[in-house]
Amino acid sequence: MKSAVAATVTTALPAQPQHGAARAKVGEEKNKEADGDDRVILHFDYDCFYASVIENAHPALRTRPLGVRQKSILATCNYVARTRGVRKLMPVAQARAACPDLVVVCGEDLAPFRDASRRLWAFLRGAVAGARTERLGLDEVFLDVTAAVVYNRALLNPNALRDSFFHLSAEDPERGFTFDATRFAGCVHPPPDGQGEQHAGAGAAVLDDPVRVRLMLASHLAGYLRRRLEEDFGYTSSGGISTNKVLAKLVGSVNKPRNQTTLLPVQGENTIQEFLDAHQIREIPGIGSRTSSIIADHLFPPGKAVRAGHQEPEQQTPSGITVRDVLRYPDMSPALLSRILDRPGAERGGGKKIWNLLHGRDASEVKEAGVAPTQISVEDTYMARPLNTLPEALRELSVLATSLVRRMRADLTTAAEELTDPSSAGSAGLPLGTQQKRRWLAYPKTLRLSTCAHPGKSGSVSSTSNPSFSRISRSQPLPSFALDLGRPCAEVAERLVREALLPLFRRLHVGRAAGWNLALLNVCVANMVPVAGDGSSGSGGGAGGRDISRMFRTQGERLREWSAWDDDATTTTTTTTTMMSSPSLSPPRDRNDLFDGKAEGGAVANGGSEEKNDVEDAGSASAETELWAVDDGDSDSDVGWEDEDGDSVAQQRCAACGHVVPTFAMSAHERFHAMGD
DNA sequence: ATGGGTCCT
DNA sequence: AGGACCC
Known part of the structure; x- marks a missing residue:
């Protein structure tokens, strides 16, 4: 395999049919139900994510067949394992039979995966000003990059398309990357005909179709972001680029590992419907x-x-x-x-x-996720030995409750600031033994216990397509002592079991005193209430996006005057109208409020640092500085972890085990030591 | 299958 | 409280 991201084939833009401009007019009078090709949506899917997390923590495993186990099946496996016949969701025994030297790692503790996912998400959130970034599960993200793409389209210079510069921020003109605007980055679907390259004129012609131009720009943005994810964090991904979430996600699967695909409307043909039809x-x-x-x-x-x-x-x-x-x-x-x-x-x-x-129409928005999750749950299954007695149940509830309390503290609190005395020496020299002061970002109002009986035992119906036998649940208000940060997790958890979970359990299983055959327990907190705090980290959300969209607009208006690209434009100097006179460059209707909304609080322009919700993670700060750091090329040191391009990567030696690990993977590696491997 | 999540009724 | 959806 060659370097896929770096050497990803670029596809020449096909020549544009005559009717491109006419098509734009149609978009002009779109009503809400119309095609909705006025957005630009990216979808990234990190390749075999769990396996990649393990590999980044233990780089020696990169070349070995690796499977990640949850209970008796493989949640996923790396591509080395796949060439040996191992598949996702394969029973462990079967996988070992197919591949005797398979390395199997337990993936039941999701903490390392959750953490890696959050760091990648934090990077993406800060990478493109004005974008919204939504996580789907741990290994997928959607980005609505319409604002940035529209802005950059306005800055395209038709006379120098090959040397274009994509601005990632309107306020910092240095932030961005160069690209060749006569081509798409990565693959396009449908694949272009093998006909003439049309180098001359292709660029000019293509500029007539605003959708195509936006998708072309977006393909380069996607390529850039995926390259950063790979080079700076060690995660390859598959990308889809289109005008809504469902199409972006679907087309991202067309060229699967370590590549990307842009879904390209072809004038006069219904290629999008044909693409969908086959699914x-x-x-x-x-x-x-x-x-x-x-x-x-x-x-x-x-x-x-x-x-x-x-x-x-x-x-x-x-x-x-x-x-x-x-x-x-x-x-x-x-x-x-x-x-x-x-x-x-x-x-x-x-x-x-x-x-x-x-029909490939999907008006759903990319939702900017809040700082805090809306729900946290912890569960375990007991398929082999269902729970039947109260002591068993209490023991398992205790385990789950402890881990729930830990998760609440990890995901719902943040370091408390020292408001009283900023110049105090106390914050400078942290005593190693003491706990950092924390405060709640949001707190849950509801505690819920769910159970599920074993299906095979007492004559439960087994339909072939019964996805999961149904759960039953009871909930109650979360007792306030659960929010006491001054007590150890285990102590809070024990009290939670006695005073809340046990009553819920009795409510769930009213007739019987034992013999429930429980195959699953789930403990969940929900109904999060944001803590009204200082302006900087308000969970009301979205403030940064508004501010930044506004900057894109006003900056765009200013920069446009220097741009050779002026379309059918009548230059305007007002700051209250939309950016461009061309309808295709107007922001989508449903985003207008972003441009008119008033800025809130102390939103930080780069969207970064105030949102850190990592708990004890020194790595997140270092990840932040790594983002734009130049690789110093210190490659003469020992063994030399190399990526698949053969470029050397900054690395460190782990103080605990002496293993040499890439710098970007060090915090994940240390977390593995903390887990006890 | 798992160990999570989201939103809608 | 449960269902349907997502990974």
Whole structure:
């Protein structure tokens, strides 16, 4: 494998058909239901994330087949293992049979993964001014980079496209990267014809289509961010670039490990629908197993003849009907879908929502996540030996409660500031033994206990597609002592068990005193209330984004005057209108409030440091400084961890074990020592 | 399968 | 309190 990110093939922009400009006019009068190609959305999926976290902590494992185990299955495995026949979600025994020298690491403690995910997310949040960044699970992110892309489009110089500069910040013109605006970075879908390269004129022609230009810019931004994730943090990723979340995510899977794909509308053809048509409906994000099987059963009632057997002799997945199958069904419509899916408790606009998804329309916003999670839960399963007696249950509740209290302190508190005496010597020399003072960022109002009975035991029904047997839960207000930071976790946890979890447990299992056959316990805190604090870290959120979007606009107006790129523009000097006179350059309607909203609090322009929610992590500060640091090329030191490009990487020796570890991985490595390996 | 999360009813 | 969705 060559260096995929660095050497990612760039694709020449195909020549633009005549009607590009006309198409832009259509966008002008979009109503809310229209295509909605006025946003630019990136989706990144870190490649085999859990395995990458382990590899970064133990670089020697990079070249070995590695699997990450949770209970009896592999949650994931690295690509070395995949070439040896190991697959995700494979039982450990089967994986070892396929690959006898497989290295299996336990991944049941999610702390290292959560931590790595948060550091990558923090980087992405600070990397593009004005962007919103949403995490999906631990290993995926969406970014809405519309503001930055629109800004950069305005600055393109049509006479020097090959030497373009992408600005990541409007206020710091130095922050950014160079790129070749006559090409897309990475792959495009559909792949361009092998026809003439059209070097001359291709750049000029393409500028007529605002959607295409935005996607081209976004492809370079995505390539840059993925390169930073890889070079600075050690994580490769797959990227998708499109105009909404569902398309960005879907197209990101087209070129899977360590690459990216831009979904490119082709004038005069419905390539986006063709792209969707080939997918199984279950593969469309937002269409889950329940919805899929209801639709499948309705269109092709079980017991009838085999499903429409187009060209393929076999289905890729069992029960797989495609988007095309659904849309080609006689009289298919949003209303028909609504009827099919209508059942007690069904979502309100369900049919229309699915219809839109099947057409690649997705108006859902990229949500800027808050500083604090909205829920924290800890659970364990007891499939092999279900819980049946009170002492067993209490012991497990105690384990879970301890870990919950620890998680609450880790994720819901922040270092307390010394407001009274900033120049005090106390903060300078921290006594090593003492605990840092912390305060709550948000506190939960609700405590919930959930259980789930073992399915195999007492005659529970086992449907083939029963995804998870259902849980039952009870909740109550979280007792205030749970927020006492002055007591050890274990002590708080014990009291929580006695005074809250045990009563909840009794409420859950009222008839029986024992013999519940519990296969799962889950303890959860929810209903977080942000602590009204100083302005700098208000959990109300979003302040930074507003400020920065405003800066993009005003800076854009100023810089545009020097830009050779002036379109059909009538230059305006007012600061209250949108940035460009061209409709295609106007900010999307639903973002206008960002431009008009008043700035709040003491938001920091670079969006970075006030949001640190890492707890004891010295690594987050160092990660911050690493971001823009130049690699000093100190490569003559020993063994030499190298990335796959053969470039040397800054490294340190672990004080505990003597292992040489890349600098970016050191904090994760140390956490492994803390865990006791 | 796991050990998490989100939002909607 | 539970369901459906996501990883």
